[in-house]
Amino acid sequence: HTSFNFSSSSSSLSLSLSLSLSHRKGFTVFSKSLYASTVTPHSSYLRMSESVAAEHDYIGLSMEAAQMSDNKTKTRDNNNNKNDDVLNFKATELRLGLPGSESPERVDQRFLSLKSSCPVSGAKRVFSDAINGSTKWVFSPGSATDVKDIKPAVPVKEKKSSAAAAPPASKAQVVGWPPIRSFRKNTMASSQSQKQGGSDNNNSETEGEAKSGAEPCLYVKVSMEGAPYLRKIDLKTYKSYVELSSALEEMFSCFTIGQFGSHGGCGRDGLNESRLTDLLRGSEYFVTYEDKDSDWMLVGDVPWEMFICSCKKLRIMKSFEAIGLAPRVMEKCRSRN
Amino acid sequence: MGASSTLLMVSHGHCLLCLLFSVVRFIYIKTFNSFDSFRIKSLPSLPSLSLSPSLVLMDRRFPFKVLEHIFSFVDSNEDRNSVSLVCKSWFETERRTRKRVFVGNCYAVSPLKVARRFPKMRSLTLKGKPHFADYNLVPDGWGGYAWPWIEAMAARRPFLEEIRLKRMVVTDECLEKIAASFRDFKTLVLTSCEGFSTDGIAAIASTCRKLRDLELRECIVDDLGGDWLSYFPETSTSLVSLDFSCLDSEVKLSDLERLLSRSPNLKSLKLNRSVTLDVLESLLRRAPQLVELGTGSFSDELDPEEIAKLTKALSELKQLKSLSGLWDLLPEYIPLLYSLCPRLTSLNLSYATVQMPDLIDLLSRCSKLQKLWVMDLIEDKGLKTVALCCKELRELRVFPSGADLDETDVTLTEQGLVSVSEGCPKLESVLYFCVQFTNAALVSIAKNRPNFRCFRLCVMEPFAPDYRTQQPLDEGFKAIVERCKDLRRLSVSGLLTDKAFEYIGVHAKKLRMLSIAFAGDSDLMLHHLLSGCQSLKKLEIRDCPFGDTALLENAAKLETMRSLWMSSCFVSFGACKQLSQKMPRLNVEVIDEHPPKTRPDSSPVERIYIYRTVAGPRLDTPEFVWTIHKSPEVGVSRLSIR
Numbered sequence: 001h002t003s004f005n006f007s008s009s010s011s012s013l014s015l016s017l018s019l020s021l022s023h024r025k026g027f028t029v030f031s032k033s034l035y036a037s038t039v040t041p042h043s044s045y046l047r048m049s050e051s052v053a054a055e056h057d058y059i060g061l062s063m064e065a066a067q068m069s070d071n072k073t074k075t076r077d078n079n080n081n082k083n084d085d086v087l088n089f090k091a092t093e094l095r096l097g098l099p100g101s102e103s104p105e106r107v108d109q110r111f112l113s114l115k116s117s118c119p120v121s122g123a124k125r126v127f128s129d130a131i132n133g134s135t136k137w138v139f140s141p142g143s144a145t146d147v148k149d150i151k152p153a154v155p156v157k158e159k160k161s162s163a164a165a166a167p168p169a170s171k172a173q174v175v176g177w178p179p180i181r182s183f184r185k186n187t188m189a190s191s192q193s194q195k196q197g198g199s200d201n202n203n204s205e206t207e208g209e210a211k212s213g214a215e216p217c218l219y220v221k222v223s224m225e226g227a228p229y230l231r232k233i234d235l236k237t238y239k240s241y242v243e244l245s246s247a248l249e250e251m252f253s254c255f256t257i258g259q260f261g262s263h264g265g266c267g268r269d270g271l272n273e274s275r276l277t278d279l280l281r282g283s284e285y286f287v288t289y290e291d292k293d294s295d296w297m298l299v300g301d302v303p304w305e306m307f308i309c310s311c312k313k314l315r316i317m318k319s320f321e322a323i324g325l326a327p328r329v330m331e332k333c334r335s336r337n
Numbered sequence: 338m339g340a341s342s343t344l345l346m347v348s349h350g351h352c353l354l355c356l357l358f359s360v361v362r363f364i365y366i367k368t369f370n371s372f373d374s375f376r377i378k379s380l381p382s383l384p385s386l387s388l389s390p391s392l393v394l395m396d397r398r399f400p401f402k403v404l405e406h407i408f409s410f411v412d413s414n415e416d417r418n419s420v421s422l423v424c425k426s427w428f429e430t431e432r433r434t435r436k437r438v439f440v441g442n443c444y445a446v447s448p449l450k451v452a453r454r455f456p457k458m459r460s461l462t463l464k465g466k467p468h469f470a471d472y473n474l475v476p477d478g479w480g481g482y483a484w485p486w487i488e489a490m491a492a493r494r495p496f497l498e499e500i501r502l503k504r505m506v507v508t509d510e511c512l513e514k515i516a517a518s519f520r521d522f523k524t525l526v527l528t529s530c531e532g533f534s535t536d537g538i539a540a541i542a543s544t545c546r547k548l549r550d551l552e553l554r555e556c557i558v559d560d561l562g563g564d565w566l567s568y569f570p571e572t573s574t575s576l577v578s579l580d581f582s583c584l585d586s587e588v589k590l591s592d593l594e595r596l597l598s599r600s601p602n603l604k605s606l607k608l609n610r611s612v613t614l615d616v617l618e619s620l621l622r623r624a625p626q627l628v629e630l631g632t633g634s635f636s637d638e639l640d641p642e643e644i645a646k647l648t649k650a651l652s653e654l655k656q657l658k659s660l661s662g663l664w665d666l667l668p669e670y671i672p673l674l675y676s677l678c679p680r681l682t683s684l685n686l687s688y689a690t691v692q693m694p695d696l697i698d699l700l701s702r703c704s705k706l707q708k709l710w711v712m713d714l715i716e717d718k719g720l721k722t723v724a725l726c727c728k729e730l731r732e733l734r735v736f737p738s739g740a741d742l743d744e745t746d747v748t749l750t751e752q753g754l755v756s757v758s759e760g761c762p763k764l765e766s767v768l769y770f771c772v773q774f775t776n777a778a779l780v781s782i783a784k785n786r787p788n789f790r791c792f793r794l795c796v797m798e799p800f801a802p803d804y805r806t807q808q809p810l811d812e813g814f815k816a817i818v819e820r821c822k823d824l825r826r827l828s829v830s831g832l833l834t835d836k837a838f839e840y841i842g843v844h845a846k847k848l849r850m851l852s853i854a855f856a857g858d859s860d861l862m863l864h865h866l867l868s869g870c871q872s873l874k875k876l877e878i879r880d881c882p883f884g885d886t887a888l889l890e891n892a893a894k895l896e897t898m899r900s901l902w903m904s905s906c907f908v909s910f911g912a913c914k915q916l917s918q919k920m921p922r923l924n925v926e927v928i929d930e931h932p933p934k935t936r937p938d939s940s941p942v943e944r945i946y947i948y949r950t951v952a953g954p955r956l957d958t959p960e961f962v963w964t965i966h967k968s969p970e971v972g973v974s975r976l977s978i979r
Contacts, residue, residue: 176472176879177854178737178770178797181529183555183583187610187688188738191665221559294562294586312586313560 186219220289224252224316235308241300248287252316286317404430414439433457440464441899443481443505444924447952448489459498460524461490465505467902467946468852469877471529474904474944476930478959481505483530491518499524499550506530512537516544524550534559535584543568552580552607563588563611569596578605582631582662587611590619597623607631610664614647615639621650630654632662635670635689644673652676659708661685668695678702682729685710687736693747697722707731707763712738713749713770720753724760733757734768737797751778758785766791773804774831779813789821793828799855799880802832809833815840818848828852838862842869850875860887867891877902884908892919896949904928904944911938913945917965924950925965926958 222231231251238244287299291310299307299314408431411417421431437460440446452458465481483505490497497519507530515522522545535558541551542565566588569576576596581588588611597603603624612620612633621627639647657677666689681703686696687710696711696719706727713735715723723730735754738747751774758764758781765788774796783789802809810831818824818841827848829837833856841848842865849872856862864887866876876898884907895901895916910927917925928944954964 174799174880176469176474177799178795179472179852179854180736180770181471181555182473183529183557184687184736187664191688191690223559 190219220311220313222248222251222314222316233314235311240304241307244299245287248314248316287314288317289314399426401426401430405434408434436460438462442948442950443483443486444952444955445899445948445950448486449493450952451486452489452493456494458490458494459496460501461486461497461499462501462503463505464503467877467900468504468875469879469902469904470504474879476928476959476961479928479962480955480957480959482957483507483511487511487514487518491515495519496521498522499526501526501528502530503528504530506532507537508532509534509537509540513540516540519545521547523547526550526552526554527556528554529556531557535561535563535565535586538581539565539568542566543570546570546573547575548573549575549602550578551576552578553583554580556583558584560585562586563592566596567592571595571599574599575602576600577602578629579603580605580607580631582607582609584609585611590616594619594623600624601626603627605629605659608633608662610634610662613637614670615643618643618647618650621647621654625653626656627654628656629659629683630657630661631685632660632664634664635662636665636667644670648673648676655680657681659683659685661710663689665689666691668692671695671699674699675702679704681706683708687712687734690714690738693719701726703727705729710734710736712736713747714738715753716748717750717753717756718748720749721756721760724756728761729763730757730761731763732766733761733764735770736768737770751775754778755781755785758782761786763788765789768793768795768828770795770797772797773801774810774813775803775805776808776810776813776816777803777805779810780816783813783816783820787820788823789817790823791826792817792821792824793826793852794830795828796831799830800832801830809837811837811840815844818844822847824848826850829856830854832856834858835861835865838865839869842866845870847872849873851877853878853881855880857881857883859883860885863887864890867894873897874899876900878906879903880905882907885912888912889915889919892916892923895923895947896920898949900946900948902944902946908942908945909938910936910940910942913942913965914938916947917967921967922949922951923947924954927963927965928961929963930961932961 219232219234222233233247233251235244238247288296289299289307289311290296290313292312294312296315302310404427408417408420411420411431414435414437417431417435421428432454433456435455436457438451438455438458439462440451441464443463443465451461463483463486465483466475466479469475470479481504483502487500490500491514495518498521500515500522501524505527507527512533515525522541525541525548530553533556538551538553538558541548563584563586566581569592579596588609593612597606597620604627606620606624606627606629608617608620608631610633614633614635614637617632621630651673654677658680660674660677660681660683663686666686668691671691678699679702682705684700684703684706685708686699690712691699692714693716696715700706700709700715700719701722704726706723707729709723709727709730709732711719711734715735720735723733735749749771751771754767754769754771755778764786767789768791771794774794779794796810803813810829811834814829814833814837818827824845825847827841827845827850829841829852833853835858838857839861841851845851848870851866851870851873853876860883862881863878863883866873867887868891873894879902881903884903888908889912913925913927917923924947926946926948927942928946929942931943933940954966958964
């Protein structure tokens with residue numbers, strides 16, 4: 001069981017900040033549990049191997065979680081406003097042409113391979129980068145500080161007054177006060193923003209929000225294969241796929257480090273691939289989401305506003321056999337080669 | 338002499354029963370007033386009672402069967418705990434007959450011991466994390482794992498039928514184990530639990546043939562979809578209560594309809610928010626016998642025909658007593674509920690963002706209401722209506738609707754609570770969120786309603802004084818504890834000095850649970866509480882300026898309590914060490930997410946959680962929790978399974 005050393009300076013900075021800010025409010029960090037990738041038919045098998053480890057893994061996880069959320073707080077504080085990418089419906093049009101010849105933004109969104117947030121040039125293809133080993137989903141401590149352009153996030157409920165304004169980071173929010181259960185807070189937050197959506201002028205294309213009775217697509221759970229617990233994020237705090245990807249990158253960084261450190265990840269007993277292939281495949285992370293029709297889609301195909309309306313859940317896949325996106329994804333990769 | 342005289346006595350069973358009962362009660366009152374959950378202690382010798390010697394002799398020779406029969410009338414666990422402390426034979430008899438086991442702190446005793454002690458156990462209730470975990474004050478991963486308990490029970494007590502867990506971490510594996518191990522499993526109630534997914538629920542649904550109650554109350558569930566509902570076998574007809582209001586994803590309507598159609602005993606159904614209003618009618622049609630209903634979202638656009646059908650379906654619910662859910666309730670749909678109001682005893686509007694005039698419309702028709710949960714949108718005027726119309730009201734909770742302190746623009750003041758206390762003679766439990774308060778209001782509330790058992794006032798602005806006089810709220814709370822002799826649970830807030838706690842210590846003799854935030858001046862405060870409140874069982878304190886002295890002086894008191902939580906107070910590491918040394922049967926746990934490199938004795942600790950236990954330090958502490966070791970040189974230890 002590896003332990004991580006984020007740079008001590010960042011953690012001491014986050015110490016003072018996290019004490020005064022309510023960094024917990026937006027997250028629901030699940031404690032150690034035996035989440036298996038229940039999607040696969042081999043899930044019970046996987047679960048067994050994890051369950052043996054259960055007793056041993058109580059230690060350290062929440063420390064990581066605490067560190068993770070600290071870092072998250074930190075980066076949310078060191079923010080500059082990012083110029084939002086303007087996405088339009090044109091982006092969903094099907095086009096002919098080689099994958100590499102598309103616009104930078106499109107490529108970047110299509111495979112949310114979660115590198116650092118510099119936009120990918122048109123010719124650069126994600127999968128080939130993986131082969132070269134330059135794109136790894138490994139987050140060195142440095143990358144955390146690189147991500148400065150995450151929009152300041154209010155991890156808590158929406159404010160009635162300001163929809164997209166900067167959060168009141170100066171206002172010292174006390175953790176756990178007033179004493180209201182997080183279940184209630186989350187419910188009220190999502191219903192408030194639902195009401196807001198009707199009167200909000202910003203997202204004019206988001207009919208989904210203005211519709212009453214539509215499912216509030218705000219707090220979504222993000223799970224990752226091999227990770228012992230889920231995170232919960234508020235999609236409204238991000239304005240583009242790039243922001244989302246950086247945020248996810250941060251959140252799940254420690255798992256990847258751990259997995260690579262311990263020879264290809266935990267619980268991958270079912271796969272008999274060689275280590276190299278593992279690395280190749282493993283270094284490519286696909287972010288998928290479940291939409292309103294309960295279909296699992298690759299993140300990045302639709303414009304951002306549409307995405308946040310229809311996304312119910314996020315899942316970061318490491319291996320593509322998992323959900324049946326496999327054929328599609330494999331084809332895409334093959335076509336790129 | 339023995340057998341025949343005993344038989345003779347039994348034949349005059351009645352008076353003997355009464356006599357034995359009085360013995361039990363006498364012992365209970367005199368000696369064992371302060372216990373709540375059971376403890377395994379060295380048994381005291383038979384106390385000298387002022388009873389005739391022949392009666393004492395008869396105790397010793399009472400056959401097991403007779404005792405057993407008598408104990409079957411002793412229901413409450415408190416009484417049973419007292420009974421079990423009288424003598425060895427009573428202990429043995431009692432333990433063999435106890436069916437319902439309650440463990441208030443899952444770390445106070447080991448699961449194995451509990452399993453061994455109660456062979457006839459049918460129902461187990463456990464509580465895990467401290468109460469302040471509800472407000473994010475306990476970091477994730479702290480503990481409260483249900484697995485060791487489930488494992489122990491599965492191995493030894495396969496006839497267990499009911500499991501109720503609160504604030505514990507339950508995994509899918511736990512749920513699967515439950516499904517696989519307990520043949521007659523009937524009841525699963527999880528409150529504020531986490532760590533499992535809908536797959537675990539599916540396992541329970543599919544395997545427990547006699548499942549009666551499946552309730553998930555405010556749990557955090559990894560929601561993998563609504564399929565779990567289809568796992569109820571077609572042959573299952575035993576369902577009595579189903580609550581999945583905390584789940585997010587949609588369940589298939591056809592699954593739900595079929596389940597309702599074949600569950601004639603279903604009394605309580607709480608849907609989740611994704612069940613839309615247009616399908617509600619078809620569900621209600623299939624379950625007209627419901628006593629408790631939690632609707633889904635109440636905000637779809639319905640055409641007049643649908644509205645008519647829904648109104649009819651709602652009016653068919655002749656036995657409905659409790660209504661909840663009502664998410665996003667639109668004002669135009671309130672009239673649909675009118676037919677239910679006259680019979681309602683419990684109404685939960687705490688997710689319905691409805692304004693005051695509409696609330697008045699609704700509540701003025703609910704004359705039998707006993708429990709009302711509502712948001713502060715009800716305002717003082719609404720509460721006045723409640724005071725006029727709901728004379729049976731016993732419990733009132735008013736939650737804040739605004740996201741932050743400065744967002745409340747509703748006129749809910751202390752006056753609202755005063756009117757309710759005046760108008761509702763049976764009111765005994767209150768949870769009230771309000772921005773400011775006055776001493777005068779508290780005094781009148783206390784005068785009006787001395788029958789409070791639970792009084793939780795949350796003045797949302799920390800350190801807020803009486804806004805008329807600028808005085809601390811000491812006098813107000815003094816009135817409350819003086820007059821309400823039966824007060825069991827109290828939460829205080831606002832500006833409070835040590836005096837307030839002196840009053841509480843002196844007067845609140847029956848107080849069992851006390852929650853304090855941002856209050857007090859010095860160690861005297863804690864000292865008053867620990868030396869004064871005789872029945873205190875749970876004390877939780879945050880952000881108060883004291884610690885060491887009072888804690889050490891009153892260390893013995895801590896063993897009579899279930900637990901003490903202190904966060905962001907001035908407790909030093911050295912005091913924790915001393916406390917732990919002094920009291921061998923306390924676990925002193927330090928929770929520090931940002932531990933210092935070195936720990937001198939004077940360094941403050943972030944949070945401490947102290948609880949009595951016979952199980953020793955726990956073995957599953959995460960990295961940020963340290964159990965202070967009993968021997969001084971070691972300082973802290975983190976015992977863990979690696």
